[in-house]
Amino acid sequence: MCAGLAGATPPAPERADKSAYTFFNPTPDALLRELTTDRPDATESPLTVDAGRVQLEMDLASMTRNRLDGVRTAAWEVAPFNLRLGLTQGFELGVVVTPWQRETEQPRVGPREKRSGFGDTTVRGKLNLGGNDGGPLSWGLMADLKLPTGSGGFSNGKCEGALTLPVAFELGGGWGGGAMTLVELRYTGSGDHRAVWGNTVTVGRDITAKLGGFGELTSAAGDGAHVATFNSGLTYALGRDVQLDGGVNLGLSRGAPDVQVFAGISRRF
Helix, strand or coil: CCCCCCCCECCCHHHCCCCCCECCECCCHHHCCCCCCCCCCCCCCCCCCCCCCEEEEEEEEEEEEEEECCEEEEEEEECCEEEEEECCCCEEEEEEECCEEEEEEECCCCCCEEEEECCCEEEEEEEEEECCCCECEEEEEEEEEEECCCCCCCCCCCCEEEEEEEEEEEEECCEEEEEEEEEEEEECCCCCEEEEEEEEEEEEEECCCCEEEEEEEEEEECCCCCEEEEEEEEEEEEECCEEEEEEEEEECCCCCCCEEEEEEEEEEC
16 A cells, blocks of 8 residues: 555554553554555545654645736745654544745736745644554544644634544555545634535555555635645655655646645654
8 A cells, every 4th residue: 555645554463452552651563553644645544643653744845836816926835744643542643833934926017025934733633433453444533723823924813623534445456545524614814714625535556565656636615716636646665664755736726726846754753
């Protein structure tokens, strides 16, 4: 299975009973699941980090370009990361942080505008509801709370939240698939919050013993323009606990950014 894909669940070693392990009594190396990450695709994995283990998933760099109504926008993010903590065998806590970002806007007429600063912080809880240690199907539930920690004009100053149902499944022939549906409570700027509904589906497979690839479609609606993208990328395993990745996201709708390219790394401790 492509390690970055929220696809079918790899088997655990001998399906051992790991219920005794917690964050303060870590799962031993011999019983760890195959490394499975929430990146590089947008579809989140229903699988959790083994109890007592920490997993860092990070963009090394990310660049987004867009052109809309005569305004050209370029945005960069450096080292945004998702830090995942396995509390039990089926539950993890995470924190998603963007330490630095920069955006440049160039209108058709007028001066260029620049801004940079810290991004908002998201606190995440993920509960696996089945298939965490093997089988053709796995599913879970995630809850996000966005905290308005951003600076430099990158935050709306409001808390926002989301509930996500991710699933992963085997497709046969070496292919794995994943999908998720989510409802996000997003601030509209007019004093209230509005529900935004999003869906994704992804497929992928191993190309070699270390190299994997994926393709993905995403869609979100409910807060203005419809946003749809096609995403694709590669993952490369440097070892049991380290994975590199890279890819490109292409906008399919007018409301989506034209293109985003990224490269990242994931490391389990």
